[in-house]
Amino acid sequence: MSEGTYPQALGGVSVWCDQLVHGLPEHRWEAIALTIDGNETVRWELPANLERVIAIPLWSAEPRRPRVRRPGRATRTMFHAALDAFLAALVTVPEPDPQRGAVQRSRFLTALRGLYEYAADGGDVAGALRSNAALGRLQDRWGEADKGRLTLADAAHATGLIGNMLRPLSVPPPRADVVHCAMNGLSTLVAMAAKWEYETPMLISEHGVYLRERYLEQVGGELPHAVAALLLAFQRGLAGAAYQFADALAPHSAYNRRWQLQNGADPDRMWTMYNGISPELFPSARTEPDEPTIVYVGRIDPLKDLHTLIRAFARVRARVPDARLRIYGAAIDLRYRDSCRALIEGLGLANSARMEGSAPDAVAAYHSGNVVALTSISEGFPYSVIEAMACGRTMVCTNVGGVSEAVGDTGFVVAPRDPAAVADACVTLLLDPALRRDMAARARQRVLDRFTLAQSLDAYRSLYERLIVPTALGARGPAAALR
Template identity: 60%
Template sequence: MKVTLVSEGTYPFAMGGVSVWMDQLIRGMPDYRWDVVTMTVDGKERPVWERPANLEQVISVPLWGRTRRRSSKPPGPGFSDAYGRFLEMVLTPAVMGDGGAEFLAVLEQIYRFAAEGGDLIGALTANESLSQLMDAWYWNRTDGLTLADAIVAGNLMGHMLRPLSEPPPRTDLMHVAMNGLSMLMAMTAKWRYGTPIVLSEHGVYLRERYLQYVNEPVSHAVRVLLLSFFRRLAGAAYVAADRIAPHSTYNRRWQVHNGADPARIRVMYNGVDPADFPVATSEPSQPTIVFMGRVDPLKDLHTLIRAFDIVRDKVPGARLRIFGGVPKGNESYQESCLDLIDELGLEGSAVLEGRVATQVDAYHAGQVVALTSISEGFPYTVVEAMACGRPCVVTNVGGVAEAVGDTGFVVPPRDHAAAADAMVRLLHDAELRRRLGALARQRVLSRFTLRQSLDDYRAVYRELVGARA
């Protein structure tokens, strides 16, 4: 069997939970052949993962690199009809989950235009299309849209729809790591070859786009257009997918709310190899809280740092060690974390350590592992820490509470006082730490092993490919 994994901004060009999961699948099924298609920024990214022997090719689809337009001619009535319906659906308020099949059909019309040599960016920024956009906005909205907004929106939309212009891969099955733009590539393979699709969602893609665009440097009108597009795309993706494999029941509820057919959904948890995460046999001499993960606004390290400010007052000599790299583009967020540490007078006791040789070293470096994210799927870092026998303090987002169960403390997101209270309780009570750590390890062994995860995916792959045959 040949499986093609599709993602946006991850493996093999970036670290993180999605990349770990993709590498696990490829290496864990050496009898399968694999391709990887990754949506990248400009195609200049370099791999940071060692390539497995059964990974045959990596295809980069640069969304934001420059493109040479093939034609300056008007896009024609076929495209204009499809684009008109596209705008009507994007700009019309709708109940979440409605219209997924219809929007999928509109996307297929746009794909046919691109497959026949049409230039999407050129078409979306042509005078005719700009006029269509402004007219549609006028009839469906009460606020204003300027010509400049229309040009910006058309250009951004052209780049986001670029996967529709790429040749569909020939493969037995498309497995998409996340909703959104990655699904466009899977849709083209289904339209062209009838290829079945598995859609996994580690986080809630649509929710994260809303969080992202709060601070995006675009006008309100452009923000409305793009978020409405993502909402419609999410619904169409759920219709296109033959199997939807969320990593938590939290994600499953979100998907059903957005129009996914419950009969197509199967929750499939991430897993780890317990042998790779041995139980810690000792604790550091100083009371230490550890964070392991990328430095990213979604991880909400500001809340963690503010919680630690309270912890330090109640637990003399406490330390906060933040392990993890800084993805490109997140340098300003890293600076904001350092500024907050300085503002609160935590220099020396709260430290951004950067990348660590192995995750195990990070988990063993503290008595307590903390994750104060505002959005998650089913994070590996929590399951890995649990496998090491460390109790966790986490926020109640995504599938985090499902992972931790009764082996740690779950607090509301952005509530630094609640997080601090949980951390202080664990740091003060060695017997509680020992008991919860043992329960955490046992929970991983019974529910979240890599072998269980791989067996689940093999079953789904065989089911879909067998049905197609």
């Protein structure tokens, strides 16, 4: 189960999904993707063991056809109680006490269950949230929480967004042996529904920290304050409920594990699973470019904070005048891409820094630099880091997510949003070939020892075996639904 990724988009999460499906051919798979409007194009070559791709559009003009009514599942009184509890949760301050926090998460989960039962009975959850009664109740709850006045416009805006996000509850849940969510957040709604309906085990992986990235999205965001607060309350409640409800959690770094524990996860149901690559596909470079060159390979996206990299490069040029910067990647946010180009021009770097667009050959892109840089403000356990390390390139990275766990002592890890620190590390490596080559050799060996695809697949194979309970479904052979 994925949100905005496999198989309709590229990126690290999609790479990981594709690795699992191809790498575990003994399992039959369904891919359920939360999409924008359902018109997205499949961008991956799908293997034979991926039997179906189901898209659940969250933002199409017309909602999906409601489920077949099953009378008696949810009475009107039960639904109104669930709706009221759900609205109350949107204005409730998170409990720092672990036990009270667990109760809070359980209440949110119970409210979601009530909304699911209403949807299973043919009810329109999004419509109910937009009703006059619900809007009025939300305004009352907001006032009771001493948050001031919530305007009708803001209440309608927030419940409209949340109603669309709850659309997965209105889709018949999959029948599978395991439901594996690629991330926390909206994709877990499908897994919750399958567990409620069929007692299907629920597994959550997490590449970046979903909740942290939602907070980062709202920094300087365009939503009115009250709308953003309600949206974040929903996302926080959902993430915590999913951590508590999941049968197993497979964070992709110790950093992610700490976030999950802070938000209610059970340490006895957690296994840290690092991403892996096939080292033979990322051979070590035998030569270096003629000019001292820094390379970035990844998405052109605000979370990658390329502004810091460009500003750092301006400092590098002051000390290494013939240095070059090459930025490879597809633009996720066109406005951000244009802002990067404007910054390059504004700093007088047009003749030394280039935005190359997508890299058709990632290995050639890594090999085109002496140093590979990643200046993100949020990461999980990025493939680009271990790919570059396998290619025999030394990393300069910011200390976010699992980056430091990947790099260890084979590169430089500095504070995020610190151009001076990035520049100092790059200059040190560019001016010291012996140090650079020693660290690069150790980086490749670190990948061979710890971060291979074979190791990653073996870990997931073992975890699936823990979770799968013999059922009538299992008699047809193992099956997994990737969410």
